[in-house]
Amino acid sequence: MDGPRVTDLYRLLPEEMDALVADLGERHYRADQLLHALYHGFPAVLDEVSVLPAAFRARLAAAGYTVDTPAEVRRQTSADGQTAKLLLRLIDGTLVESVLMQYDGGEGRHPRSTVCVSTQAGCAMGCVFCATGQMGFARNLRAEEIVAQVVSAARLLRGRGEHVTNVVFMGMGEPLANYAETIRAVRLLTHPRAFGLAQRAVTVSTVGVVRAIDRLAQEGLQLGLAISLHAPDNALRQRLVPTAGPHSVAELIAAAKRYGATTGRRVTFEYALIAGVNDGENQARALAALLRGQGAHVNLIPVNPTAGGYRRPPRARVLAFERVLRQGGVNVTVRVEKGTEIAAACGQLRTDATRAVPSAEQAAGERATAGQHRLAEHHAEADGDRRAEVEPGVHVAANHR
Ligand code: SF4
Numbered sequence: 001m002d003g004p005r006v007t008d009l010y011r012l013l014p015e016e017m018d019a020l021v022a023d024l025g026e027r028h029y030r031a032d033q034l035l036h037a038l039y040h041g042f043p044a045v046l047d048e049v050s051v052l053p054a055a056f057r058a059r060l061a062a063a064g065y066t067v068d069t070p071a072e073v074r075r076q077t078s079a080d081g082q083t084a085k086l087l088l089r090l091i092d093g094t095l096v097e098s099v100l101m102q103y104d105g106g107e108g109r110h111p112r113s114t115v116c117v118s119t120q121a122g123c124a125m126g127c128v129f130c131a132t133g134q135m136g137f138a139r140n141l142r143a144e145e146i147v148a149q150v151v152s153a154a155r156l157l158r159g160r161g162e163h164v165t166n167v168v169f170m171g172m173g174e175p176l177a178n179y180a181e182t183i184r185a186v187r188l189l190t191h192p193r194a195f196g197l198a199q200r201a202v203t204v205s206t207v208g209v210v211r212a213i214d215r216l217a218q219e220g221l222q223l224g225l226a227i228s229l230h231a232p233d234n235a236l237r238q239r240l241v242p243t244a245g246p247h248s249v250a251e252l253i254a255a256a257k258r259y260g261a262t263t264g265r266r267v268t269f270e271y272a273l274i275a276g277v278n279d280g281e282n283q284a285r286a287l288a289a290l291l292r293g294q295g296a297h298v299n300l301i302p303v304n305p306t307a308g309g310y311r312r313p314p315r316a317r318v319l320a321f322e323r324v325l326r327q328g329g330v331n332v333t334v335r336v337e338k339g340t341e342i343a344a345a346c347g348q349l350r351t352d353a354t355r356a357v358p359s360a361e362q363a364a365g366e367r368a369t370a371g372q373h374r375l376a377e378h379h380a381e382a383d384g385d386r387r388a389e390v391e392p393g394v395h396v397a398a399n400h401r
Pocket of ligand 1: 068123124125126127130131132133171172174207272
Protein backbone atom coordinates (compact mmCIF):
# COMPACT_ATOMS: atom_id res chain seq x y z
CA MET A 1 0.00 0.00 0.00
CA ASP A 2 1.28 3.48 -0.87
CA GLY A 3 2.04 5.84 2.00
CA PRO A 4 0.67 9.38 2.13
CA ARG A 5 1.81 11.53 -0.78
CA VAL A 6 4.51 13.97 0.28
CA THR A 7 5.52 17.04 -1.73
CA ASP A 8 8.71 18.96 -1.11
CA LEU A 9 7.98 22.69 -0.91
CA TYR A 10 11.07 23.30 -3.06
CA ARG A 11 9.10 21.72 -5.91
CA LEU A 12 6.44 24.40 -6.01
CA LEU A 13 6.62 27.32 -8.41
CA PRO A 14 5.56 30.62 -6.81
CA GLU A 15 2.15 30.49 -8.49
CA GLU A 16 1.65 27.00 -7.07
CA MET A 17 2.74 28.23 -3.64
CA ASP A 18 0.12 31.01 -3.89
CA ALA A 19 -2.54 28.42 -4.69
CA LEU A 20 -1.46 26.15 -1.83
CA VAL A 21 -1.55 28.99 0.69
CA ALA A 22 -5.01 30.02 -0.54
CA ASP A 23 -6.21 26.40 -0.35
CA LEU A 24 -5.08 26.25 3.25
CA GLY A 25 -7.05 29.41 4.02
CA GLU A 26 -4.02 31.62 4.63
CA ARG A 27 -3.38 35.16 3.41
CA HIS A 28 -1.33 35.67 0.24
CA TYR A 29 1.66 37.17 2.04
CA ARG A 30 2.29 33.80 3.70
CA ALA A 31 3.37 32.48 0.28
CA ASP A 32 5.91 35.27 -0.01
CA GLN A 33 7.16 34.56 3.49
CA LEU A 34 7.54 30.90 2.68
CA LEU A 35 9.33 31.54 -0.60
CA HIS A 36 11.63 34.06 1.02
CA ALA A 37 12.45 31.60 3.79
CA LEU A 38 13.18 28.79 1.30
CA TYR A 39 15.37 30.82 -1.04
CA HIS A 40 17.11 33.10 1.43
CA GLY A 41 17.13 31.11 4.64
CA PHE A 42 17.81 27.69 3.03
CA PRO A 43 16.08 25.69 5.80
CA ALA A 44 17.01 22.04 6.14
CA VAL A 45 13.58 21.06 7.48
CA LEU A 46 10.14 22.66 7.54
CA ASP A 47 10.37 23.45 11.25
CA GLU A 48 13.25 25.81 10.50
CA VAL A 49 10.84 28.09 8.62
CA SER A 50 10.20 29.91 11.85
CA VAL A 51 8.76 32.99 10.16
CA LEU A 52 5.56 30.96 9.76
CA PRO A 53 3.35 30.31 12.78
CA ALA A 54 3.81 26.81 14.17
CA ALA A 55 0.12 26.08 13.52
CA PHE A 56 0.52 26.85 9.80
CA ARG A 57 3.64 24.69 9.60
CA ALA A 58 1.67 21.89 11.19
CA ARG A 59 -1.13 22.33 8.64
CA LEU A 60 1.40 22.24 5.80
CA ALA A 61 2.85 19.02 7.21
CA ALA A 62 -0.59 17.50 7.70
CA ALA A 63 -1.43 18.33 4.08
CA GLY A 64 1.67 16.41 2.97
CA TYR A 65 4.16 19.24 2.43
CA THR A 66 7.69 18.97 3.67
CA VAL A 67 11.25 20.19 3.21
CA ASP A 68 13.61 17.29 2.55
CA THR A 69 17.09 18.67 2.15
CA PRO A 70 19.59 16.09 0.89
CA ALA A 71 22.32 15.16 3.33
CA GLU A 72 25.85 16.20 2.40
CA VAL A 73 27.79 12.98 2.85
CA ARG A 74 31.09 14.09 1.41
CA ARG A 75 32.73 17.34 0.46
CA GLN A 76 36.02 17.41 -1.40
CA THR A 77 37.76 20.70 -1.91
CA SER A 78 40.56 21.39 -4.36
CA ALA A 79 43.90 22.54 -3.05
CA ASP A 80 43.23 26.13 -4.10
CA GLY A 81 39.86 26.06 -2.35
CA GLN A 82 38.03 27.19 -5.49
CA THR A 83 36.37 23.91 -6.42
CA ALA A 84 34.22 21.83 -4.12
CA LYS A 85 32.55 18.60 -5.09
CA LEU A 86 29.52 17.70 -3.00
CA LEU A 87 28.20 14.18 -2.70
CA LEU A 88 24.57 14.39 -1.66
CA ARG A 89 22.26 11.65 -0.46
CA LEU A 90 18.69 12.15 -1.64
CA ILE A 91 15.70 11.14 0.42
CA ASP A 92 15.53 7.64 -1.13
CA GLY A 93 19.25 7.05 -0.60
CA THR A 94 20.27 7.88 -4.18
CA LEU A 95 23.68 9.56 -4.34
CA VAL A 96 24.36 12.48 -6.68
CA GLU A 97 27.31 14.78 -7.15
CA SER A 98 27.38 18.46 -7.86
CA VAL A 99 30.29 20.84 -8.11
CA LEU A 100 30.78 24.42 -6.96
CA MET A 101 33.40 26.36 -8.88
CA GLN A 102 34.58 29.80 -7.93
CA TYR A 103 36.44 32.16 -10.16
CA ASP A 104 38.20 35.36 -9.39
CA GLY A 105 36.74 38.26 -11.22
CA GLY A 106 39.90 39.56 -12.78
CA GLU A 107 40.12 42.97 -14.28
CA GLY A 108 36.73 44.60 -14.62
CA ARG A 109 34.87 41.38 -13.94
CA HIS A 110 32.76 40.16 -11.09
CA PRO A 111 33.79 37.00 -9.29
CA ARG A 112 31.63 34.02 -10.13
CA SER A 113 30.36 31.11 -8.15
CA THR A 114 29.01 28.54 -10.56
CA VAL A 115 27.16 25.40 -9.51
CA CYS A 116 27.20 22.44 -11.85
CA VAL A 117 24.15 20.29 -11.17
CA SER A 118 23.22 16.73 -12.01
CA THR A 119 19.84 15.99 -13.58
CA GLN A 120 19.96 12.20 -13.43
CA ALA A 121 21.51 9.61 -11.17
CA GLY A 122 23.84 8.00 -13.70
CA CYS A 123 23.28 8.47 -17.42
CA ALA A 124 21.97 6.33 -20.23
CA MET A 125 23.92 8.06 -23.00
CA GLY A 126 27.06 5.98 -22.53
CA CYS A 127 29.67 8.45 -23.83
CA VAL A 128 32.80 6.33 -23.89
CA PHE A 129 35.08 8.85 -22.18
CA CYS A 130 32.68 9.73 -19.36
CA ALA A 131 32.70 8.16 -15.91
CA THR A 132 28.98 8.80 -15.44
CA GLY A 133 28.24 7.21 -18.78
CA GLN A 134 30.03 4.07 -17.64
CA MET A 135 27.88 3.87 -14.48
CA GLY A 136 24.66 3.31 -16.35
CA PHE A 137 21.35 4.95 -15.59
CA ALA A 138 19.62 4.79 -12.22
CA ARG A 139 16.82 7.35 -12.33
CA ASN A 140 15.76 10.85 -13.28
CA LEU A 141 16.06 13.49 -10.60
CA ARG A 142 13.02 15.53 -9.66
CA ALA A 143 13.13 19.31 -10.03
CA GLU A 144 13.37 19.83 -6.28
CA GLU A 145 16.35 17.47 -6.17
CA ILE A 146 18.08 19.55 -8.84
CA VAL A 147 17.24 22.79 -7.02
CA ALA A 148 18.45 21.25 -3.75
CA GLN A 149 21.95 20.93 -5.25
CA VAL A 150 22.04 24.68 -5.86
CA VAL A 151 20.62 25.36 -2.40
CA SER A 152 23.33 23.17 -0.84
CA ALA A 153 25.99 25.21 -2.61
CA ALA A 154 24.26 28.47 -1.67
CA ARG A 155 24.22 27.40 1.97
CA LEU A 156 27.94 26.69 1.79
CA LEU A 157 28.65 30.05 0.14
CA ARG A 158 26.51 31.96 2.62
CA GLY A 159 28.98 31.05 5.34
CA ARG A 160 31.56 33.03 3.37
CA GLY A 161 29.27 35.94 2.60
CA GLU A 162 29.02 34.88 -1.05
CA HIS A 163 26.24 33.66 -3.31
CA VAL A 164 25.57 31.55 -6.40
CA THR A 165 25.93 33.57 -9.60
CA ASN A 166 25.59 30.89 -12.30
CA VAL A 167 24.18 27.41 -12.72
CA VAL A 168 25.21 24.96 -15.41
CA PHE A 169 23.26 21.77 -16.10
CA MET A 170 26.36 19.79 -16.90
CA GLY A 171 26.68 17.26 -14.12
CA MET A 172 25.57 13.67 -14.15
CA GLY A 173 22.95 12.85 -16.73
CA GLU A 174 21.47 14.23 -19.93
CA PRO A 175 19.25 17.19 -18.92
CA LEU A 176 17.07 17.05 -22.02
CA ALA A 177 16.33 13.38 -21.41
CA ASN A 178 14.71 14.55 -18.17
CA TYR A 179 13.05 17.46 -19.88
CA ALA A 180 10.05 18.36 -17.72
CA GLU A 181 11.95 18.23 -14.44
CA THR A 182 14.89 20.14 -15.92
CA ILE A 183 12.59 22.93 -17.12
CA ARG A 184 10.76 23.07 -13.79
CA ALA A 185 14.12 23.36 -12.03
CA VAL A 186 15.18 26.14 -14.41
CA ARG A 187 11.95 28.03 -13.72
CA LEU A 188 12.43 27.67 -9.97
CA LEU A 189 16.03 28.82 -10.17
CA THR A 190 15.23 31.83 -12.34
CA HIS A 191 11.88 32.94 -10.94
CA PRO A 192 12.29 36.32 -9.24
CA ARG A 193 10.14 35.11 -6.32
CA ALA A 194 12.14 31.88 -5.99
CA PHE A 195 15.93 31.53 -6.40
CA GLY A 196 16.02 34.56 -8.67
CA LEU A 197 18.97 33.91 -10.99
CA ALA A 198 19.02 35.67 -14.33
CA GLN A 199 18.03 33.29 -17.13
CA ARG A 200 21.21 34.20 -18.95
CA ALA A 201 23.18 32.93 -15.96
CA VAL A 202 21.89 29.41 -16.57
CA THR A 203 23.26 27.05 -19.20
CA VAL A 204 21.83 23.71 -20.20
CA SER A 205 24.10 21.21 -21.81
CA THR A 206 23.03 18.39 -24.05
CA VAL A 207 24.66 15.60 -25.91
CA GLY A 208 22.22 16.45 -28.69
CA VAL A 209 18.56 15.56 -28.48
CA VAL A 210 17.36 17.51 -31.51
CA ARG A 211 13.63 17.45 -30.78
CA ALA A 212 14.25 18.62 -27.22
CA ILE A 213 16.54 21.42 -28.41
CA ASP A 214 13.73 22.71 -30.62
CA ARG A 215 11.31 22.42 -27.73
CA LEU A 216 13.69 24.28 -25.43
CA ALA A 217 13.92 27.11 -27.95
CA GLN A 218 10.15 27.59 -27.66
CA GLU A 219 10.07 27.85 -23.85
CA GLY A 220 10.51 31.60 -23.86
CA LEU A 221 13.69 31.26 -21.79
CA GLN A 222 17.01 32.99 -22.37
CA LEU A 223 19.16 30.03 -21.44
CA GLY A 224 22.63 29.32 -22.67
CA LEU A 225 22.85 26.06 -24.62
CA ALA A 226 25.91 23.87 -24.93
CA ILE A 227 25.89 20.97 -27.36
CA SER A 228 28.42 18.20 -26.96
CA LEU A 229 29.71 17.47 -30.43
CA HIS A 230 33.09 15.74 -29.96
CA ALA A 231 33.51 14.79 -33.60
CA PRO A 232 33.29 16.43 -37.02
CA ASP A 233 31.77 13.37 -38.70
CA ASN A 234 28.93 10.97 -38.01
CA ALA A 235 30.93 7.75 -37.79
CA LEU A 236 33.31 9.04 -35.13
CA ARG A 237 30.52 10.72 -33.20
CA GLN A 238 28.58 7.48 -33.15
CA ARG A 239 31.64 5.78 -31.71
CA LEU A 240 32.14 8.35 -28.95
CA VAL A 241 28.45 8.87 -28.15
CA PRO A 242 26.99 5.45 -28.94
CA THR A 243 23.42 6.39 -28.06
CA ALA A 244 23.45 9.59 -30.10
CA GLY A 245 20.96 7.80 -32.30
CA PRO A 246 19.88 8.98 -35.68
CA HIS A 247 20.96 12.58 -35.29
CA SER A 248 23.75 13.47 -37.63
CA VAL A 249 26.34 16.16 -36.96
CA ALA A 250 24.63 18.30 -39.61
CA GLU A 251 21.26 17.94 -37.85
CA LEU A 252 22.78 19.02 -34.55
CA ILE A 253 24.37 22.07 -36.11
CA ALA A 254 21.06 22.96 -37.78
CA ALA A 255 19.26 22.61 -34.42
CA ALA A 256 21.84 24.90 -32.82
CA LYS A 257 21.24 27.45 -35.53
CA ARG A 258 17.48 27.33 -34.95
CA TYR A 259 18.01 27.70 -31.20
CA GLY A 260 20.24 30.73 -31.72
CA ALA A 261 17.79 32.32 -34.16
CA THR A 262 14.81 31.83 -31.83
CA THR A 263 16.42 32.81 -28.53
CA GLY A 264 19.14 35.20 -29.63
CA ARG A 265 21.60 33.19 -27.52
CA ARG A 266 24.85 31.94 -28.97
CA VAL A 267 25.26 28.18 -28.83
CA THR A 268 28.46 26.62 -27.59
CA PHE A 269 29.79 23.36 -29.01
CA GLU A 270 31.72 21.23 -26.58
CA TYR A 271 34.51 19.14 -28.04
CA ALA A 272 36.31 16.72 -25.71
CA LEU A 273 39.78 16.31 -27.19
CA ILE A 274 41.02 12.72 -27.00
CA ALA A 275 44.57 11.84 -27.99
CA GLY A 276 44.73 9.96 -31.27
CA VAL A 277 40.95 9.84 -31.63
CA ASN A 278 39.56 13.26 -32.56
CA ASP A 279 42.49 15.64 -32.14
CA GLY A 280 43.97 15.65 -35.65
CA GLU A 281 44.46 18.81 -37.67
CA ASN A 282 42.33 17.34 -40.47
CA GLN A 283 39.54 16.91 -37.98
CA ALA A 284 39.99 20.50 -36.84
CA ARG A 285 39.73 21.64 -40.47
CA ALA A 286 36.58 19.57 -40.95
CA LEU A 287 35.07 21.06 -37.80
CA ALA A 288 35.94 24.58 -38.93
CA ALA A 289 34.30 23.94 -42.30
CA LEU A 290 31.11 22.82 -40.54
CA LEU A 291 30.89 25.78 -38.18
CA ARG A 292 32.37 28.65 -40.17
CA GLY A 293 30.09 31.67 -40.48
CA GLN A 294 27.57 30.43 -37.92
CA GLY A 295 28.66 32.58 -35.00
CA ALA A 296 29.16 29.39 -33.04
CA HIS A 297 31.65 29.01 -30.25
CA VAL A 298 33.73 25.91 -29.61
CA ASN A 299 35.04 24.85 -26.21
CA LEU A 300 37.91 22.45 -26.48
CA ILE A 301 38.12 20.21 -23.44
CA PRO A 302 41.23 18.06 -23.17
CA VAL A 303 39.61 14.90 -21.88
CA ASN A 304 39.97 14.10 -18.20
CA PRO A 305 41.35 10.89 -16.84
CA THR A 306 38.59 8.33 -16.26
CA ALA A 307 38.45 4.57 -16.23
CA GLY A 308 37.92 4.49 -19.99
CA GLY A 309 41.63 4.69 -20.69
CA TYR A 310 41.32 7.70 -22.97
CA ARG A 311 44.13 10.21 -22.81
CA ARG A 312 44.26 13.92 -23.32
CA PRO A 313 46.47 15.15 -26.16
CA PRO A 314 49.77 16.88 -25.40
CA ARG A 315 49.40 20.63 -24.92
CA ALA A 316 51.02 21.42 -28.27
CA ARG A 317 48.45 19.31 -30.08
CA VAL A 318 45.60 21.01 -28.25
CA LEU A 319 46.95 24.40 -29.25
CA ALA A 320 47.40 23.27 -32.86
CA PHE A 321 43.75 22.17 -32.96
CA GLU A 322 42.72 25.51 -31.52
CA ARG A 323 44.83 27.39 -34.06
CA VAL A 324 43.28 25.58 -37.02
CA LEU A 325 39.79 26.40 -35.79
CA ARG A 326 40.68 30.01 -35.22
CA GLN A 327 42.28 30.32 -38.63
CA GLY A 328 39.13 28.73 -40.02
CA GLY A 329 37.07 31.59 -38.64
CA VAL A 330 35.62 29.81 -35.61
CA ASN A 331 35.54 31.29 -32.09
CA VAL A 332 37.28 28.88 -29.78
CA THR A 333 38.49 28.58 -26.21
CA VAL A 334 40.49 25.86 -24.53
CA ARG A 335 39.28 24.91 -21.14
CA VAL A 336 41.72 24.89 -18.32
CA GLU A 337 40.47 22.30 -15.94
CA LYS A 338 39.32 22.81 -12.39
CA GLY A 339 38.75 19.99 -10.01
CA THR A 340 40.66 17.20 -11.72
CA GLU A 341 42.39 16.12 -8.52
CA ILE A 342 39.09 15.63 -6.78
CA ALA A 343 37.54 14.00 -9.85
CA ALA A 344 35.19 16.95 -10.19
CA ALA A 345 36.15 17.79 -13.73
CA CYS A 346 34.39 17.02 -16.96
CA GLY A 347 33.48 13.39 -17.34
CA GLN A 348 34.65 12.48 -13.87
CA LEU A 349 31.47 12.59 -11.83
CA ARG A 350 30.58 9.17 -10.58
CA THR A 351 28.78 8.19 -7.42
CA ASP A 352 30.59 4.95 -7.03
CA ALA A 353 28.92 2.97 -4.31
CA THR A 354 32.16 1.18 -3.63
CA ARG A 355 33.93 4.36 -2.62
CA ALA A 356 34.09 4.94 1.08
CA VAL A 357 31.68 7.62 2.17
CA PRO A 358 33.09 9.47 5.16
CA SER A 359 31.12 10.86 8.03
CA ALA A 360 29.92 14.44 7.89
CA GLU A 361 32.70 15.40 10.28
CA GLN A 362 35.31 13.81 8.08
CA ALA A 363 33.68 15.33 5.05
CA ALA A 364 33.88 18.80 6.47
CA GLY A 365 37.60 18.41 6.96
CA GLU A 366 38.37 16.53 3.81
CA ARG A 367 40.54 18.35 1.36
CA ALA A 368 42.12 17.08 -1.74
CA THR A 369 45.73 17.90 -2.32
CA ALA A 370 47.78 17.13 -5.35
CA GLY A 371 47.28 17.62 -8.99
CA GLN A 372 45.59 20.09 -11.16
CA HIS A 373 42.71 22.11 -9.97
CA ARG A 374 41.28 24.13 -12.72
CA LEU A 375 38.07 22.78 -14.01
CA ALA A 376 36.08 25.18 -16.02
CA GLU A 377 38.32 28.02 -16.81
CA HIS A 378 39.01 28.74 -20.36
CA HIS A 379 41.67 30.52 -22.13
CA ALA A 380 40.02 33.15 -24.15
CA GLU A 381 41.73 35.34 -26.58
CA ALA A 382 40.00 38.57 -27.16
CA ASP A 383 41.59 41.49 -28.89
CA GLY A 384 44.89 39.76 -28.59
CA ASP A 385 44.59 39.75 -24.83
CA ARG A 386 45.01 36.23 -23.55
CA ARG A 387 43.20 35.68 -20.32
CA ALA A 388 41.58 32.97 -18.32
CA GLU A 389 37.84 32.99 -18.67
CA VAL A 390 35.12 30.98 -17.13
CA GLU A 391 32.18 30.45 -19.35
CA PRO A 392 28.87 29.63 -17.80
CA GLY A 393 28.21 27.78 -21.00
CA VAL A 394 30.75 25.18 -20.55
CA HIS A 395 30.48 21.69 -19.58
CA VAL A 396 32.14 22.16 -16.48
CA ALA A 397 31.97 19.81 -13.77
CA ALA A 398 30.52 17.65 -15.90
CA ASN A 399 30.49 15.01 -17.46
CA HIS A 400 29.27 16.06 -20.56
CA ARG A 401 31.78 17.13 -22.35
S1 SF4 B 1 29.03 13.00 -21.18
FE1 SF4 B 1 26.98 13.65 -20.39
S2 SF4 B 1 25.53 12.60 -21.79
FE2 SF4 B 1 27.52 11.55 -22.05
S3 SF4 B 1 27.44 9.83 -20.63
FE3 SF4 B 1 28.43 11.54 -19.55
S4 SF4 B 1 26.78 12.55 -18.41
FE4 SF4 B 1 25.81 11.26 -19.99
